[in-house]
Amino acid sequence: xxxxxxxxxxxxxxxxxxxxxxxxxxxxxxxxxxxxxxxxxxxxxxxxxxxxxxxxxxxxxxxxxxxxxxxxxxxxxxxxxxxxxxxxxxxxxxxxxxxxxxxxxxxxxxxxxxxxxxxxxxxxxxxxxxxxxxxxxxxxxxxxxxxxxxxxxxxxxxxxxxxxxxxxxxxxxxxxxxxxxxxxxxxxxxxxxxxxxxxxxxxxxxxxxxxxxxxxxxxxxxxxxxxxxxxxxxxxxxxxxxxxxxxxxxxxxxxxxxxxxxxxxxxxxxxxxxxxxxxxxxxxxxxxxxxxxxxxxxxxxxxxxxxxxxxxxxxxxxxxxxxxxxxxxxxxxx
Amino acid sequence: xxxxxxxxxxxxxxxxxxxxxxxxxxxxxxxxxxxxxxxxxxxxxxxxxxxxxxxxxxxxxxxxxxxxxxxxxxxxxxxxxxxxxxxxxxxxxxxxxxxxxxxxxxxxxxxxxxxxxxxxxxxxxxxxxxxxxxxxxxxxxxxxxxxxxxxxxxxxxxxxxxxxxxxxxxxxxxxxxxxxxxxxxxxxxxxxxxxxxxxxxxxxxxxxxxxxxxxxxxxxxxxxxxxxxxxxxxxxxxxxxxxxxxxxxxxxxxxxxxxxxxxxxxxxxxxxxx
Numbered sequence: 064x065x066x067x068x069x070x071x072x073x074x075x076x077x078x079x080x081x082x083x084x085x086x087x088x089x090x091x092x093x094x095x096x097x098x099x100x101x102x103x104x105x106x107x108x109x110x111x112x113x114x115x116x117x118x119x120x121x122x123x124x125x126x127x128x129x130x131x132x133x134x135x136x137x138x139x140x141x142x143x144x145x146x147x148x149x150x151x152x153x154x155x156x157x158x159x160x161x162x163x164x165x166x167x168x169x170x171x172x173x174x175x176x177x178x179x180x181x182x183x184x185x186x187x188x189x190x191x192x193x194x195x196x197x198x199x200x201x202x203x204x205x206x207x208x209x210x211x212x213x214x215x216x217x218x219x220x221x222x223x224x225x226x227x228x229x230x231x232x233x234x235x236x237x238x239x240x241x242x243x244x245x246x247x248x249x250x251x252x253x254x255x256x257x258x259x260x261x262x263x264x265x266x267x268x269x270x271x272x273x274x275x276x277x278x279x280x281x282x283x284x285x286x287x288x289x290x291x292x293x294x295x296x297x298x299x300x301x302x303x304x305x306x307x308x309x310x311x312x313x314x315x316x317x318x319x320x321x322x323x324x325x326x327x328x329x330x331x332x333x334x335x336x337x338x339x340x341x342x343x344x345x346x347x348x349x350x351x352x353x354x355x356x357x358x359x360x361x362x363x364x365x366x367x368x369x370x371x372x373x374x375x376x377x378x379x380x381x382x383x384x385x386x387x388x389x390x391x392x393x394x395x396x397x
Numbered sequence: 398x399x400x401x402x403x404x405x406x407x408x409x410x411x412x413x414x415x416x417x418x419x420x421x422x423x424x425x426x427x428x429x430x431x432x433x434x435x436x437x438x439x440x441x442x443x444x445x446x447x448x449x450x451x452x453x454x455x456x457x458x459x460x461x462x463x464x465x466x467x468x469x470x471x472x473x474x475x476x477x478x479x480x481x482x483x484x485x486x487x488x489x490x491x492x493x494x495x496x497x498x499x500x501x502x503x504x505x506x507x508x509x510x511x512x513x514x515x516x517x518x519x520x521x522x523x524x525x526x527x528x529x530x531x532x533x534x535x536x537x538x539x540x541x542x543x544x545x546x547x548x549x550x551x552x553x554x555x556x557x558x559x560x561x562x563x564x565x566x567x568x569x570x571x572x573x574x575x576x577x578x579x580x581x582x583x584x585x586x587x588x589x590x591x592x593x594x595x596x597x598x599x600x601x602x603x604x605x606x607x608x609x610x611x612x613x614x615x616x617x618x619x620x621x622x623x624x625x626x627x628x629x630x631x632x633x634x635x636x637x638x639x640x641x642x643x644x645x646x647x648x649x650x651x652x653x654x655x656x657x658x659x660x661x662x663x664x665x666x667x668x669x670x671x
Contacts, residue, residue: 070511153488281509285502287489288551291482291563294451296555297475297503342489345509 074346081353085135088357088364092131093123095364125259132262133254134363134377135356137322138332140269140314142355143276145329146347147311150283151304154216155337156392158329159194159315162220165324166227167197168316173234173246175320183264186320194316197223198308252325252378254363265321272314273352279307280344287342325359325378327385332358334392400427401463402559402591403448408457410443410615417443418454419616427462427558428589430581432596432606436636440615441595442483442563448593449480449561462558475503478559479552483567485544490535493547497522500554519554526550526580542573549580559591560584566598574598578605603627603650611635627651 094105108120141159148157159165171193175186204219235246249256282303286293293300318325332355333347340346359377362384366377403425410418417440425431435441446452448459450466459466461477469477479500491499500522501515511519523529526546536544545565552560562581566574578601584590596602602609602623609626611618613635619626629642632653639661645652 150489153486155488278507281499281502281505284491284495284509285499287486287491288496288499289482289485291446291451291480292485292499292548292551294471295449295475295478295480295561296499297470297472299471337489341495342491343495 070345074349077340077346077350078353081350081357085353085357085360088360089131089135092134092360092364093127095368129257129259129262130254130363131360132259133257133265133322134359136262136265136269137254137318137325138328138355138357138359139273139352140318140355141325141328142332142351142358143273143348144311144315146333146344146351147276147283147307148329149333150287150344151307152216153287155334156217156330156389158327159311160324160326160329161217161224161389162201163197163223163227164194164201164312164315165319165326166224166231167200168194168312168319169250169324170227170230170234171196171316172320172323173231176242176246177234177238183261183268183320187268187317190316190320191313194312194319195309197227198312248376249323251376252323252381253376254322254366255374257321261321265317268317269314272310273348275310276307277348279303280348283307283344284342323376323378326382327389328355328359328362328381330392331381331385331388334388401425401460402427402429403593404458404460404463405448406458406460408447408454408459410440410447410452411455412443417615418447419614420457421612421615421617423610423617423620425559425591425593427591428585429591430585430605430607431591431593431610432602432608433593433610433612434596434599434602435612435618439613441612443615444612445480445561445563445593445595449478450474451480472503475555477557478561479555479557481545481548481552481560481562481565483563483565485548487536487544490537492532493528493534493536493539494519494523494532496536496547497550497554500551500556503555518556519550522550522553525553525584527576542569542576545569545573545577546580549577553584557590559593562592562594564595564597566596566601574601581605599627599632599653603653604645604647623650627653 093109104116104119105123108116109123145158148159148162149155151157168190172186172190174193175189178185178189180186180189200223201216201219231250235243238246245256282298285296285298286300286303290300332351336347336350336354340350359381362380363377365380367374369375401424405421405423408418408421409416421444433441433444443452447454450469450471461469461474466474497519498511498515501511501519502509504515505511520529523532526549528543528546528550531539531543531547536547539547549562549565560581565577569577581592581594582605585592606623608621609623610620611626611631618635619631627642629640632640632642639656641654641656642651643654644650
């Protein structure tokens, strides 16, 4: 019987496997790049400053490490964000990017950038305002009607996304100076701009949010059995849902202000992990944190190494993997 | 005088301006099998949801085990009563055991990790409902009757004193209907559980209920033993159709037969005394 012992055993087994995967992905992220060296050379350069290659050491620590850490933070936040939206809206297709929460954050972030705010707290705050405004709009549009209706929810997301794109393009077209290229590259989901300080701030902002979601993971399980059962099991549904939606919007908007629009991560990871591990959120939340991080790091490695010259934004890779998966899921769910 | 599990005093509920429940007064005794019947749209489900605190009455009071319902915390209510809804979403396919274990929610700490004791209670609930062999199956693989018994097991795993069920036999085949009702009878006899059930099936209500509450358009029509409530006059006026009420060949309860128009005749309407 899969009881307490089995739960703990499963839990730790999953955590160990995914941790190994994450560490492997991070090592790969540190070693792969335009200056091709072996894993050992990179490790030696970092841990043996006397003997190793000094240039390589600088590349690994100053350029690749911030990127990898940024990818870890972003991957975890977006995967958990997708997971929470799917649980709260009881819809396996819900995701911050698809619903337009990311788009709203991006508008806020661009406004912040154009007004010359610093990344933190300025741009983060405007991005958060943008995400909350979109969230409010989604809830308002679906108020009264059942938000569980897949089609109406997705349709409102499509419309909000289209509107956000228009506003973004409007803002971009107003921009004349050199910031234009940066904004466009950032919009596509770019991890290359980060430094170590930014990566650490982002991680510091996300960590408490991830803890809150983890503490509410069993509550999310019961919520999935419907409002009547959740209510009579002693859950304050409004309070829990609002907490989760706001925390998730904060995570998404923060990652958007640092790394732009990385689509479909929140769809790919929660869905794949749910297929393998089942719907228990006490396992899925930490699994999404580890698995989402590893996935994002690997996507960034691909973005760096696939083009012969230069690199492409990581968001291109995540969308190329995510969009077909979304279509497949939509077909299957009908 | 036995203790009251529920005491409903002047409860009204409005949906917007439309009254759904009108000034209801009744009590449910501890250990009683209490069935609420009434035509479609009479407010049965709303009443049930009001009784367990999902909906809040606009006026009136509800006492749960002699204390006002509004004075309980949500967790305290969850330890007194549990609810079996008519339809439960199964988009996220938990296993049967996982589902039943979720009944432990109000008894667990923050992270919600179950201890051996919780697993024991879940296994007892599974066995009692006769679904222990399904423990590792997923919810979306089960038939309607199996699923209903799983959600009854989940409710029992919450260790309530009062069990509320919303039409648990609706859309089930005959053997599953009987099985669910026998399960309720057994719960009442063996564990002294108080059961409040909304039902469409008057004959099942007649055979199992200690008392029946008949409501129509949110107002109380009749309350009492099956023989007191299920009379020809009461039923005909409440349901607006022709019925035949006689004594069941199985025992001391009324039997209700629907009378189709083609069978209407001088001898086909009416009822018998107990």
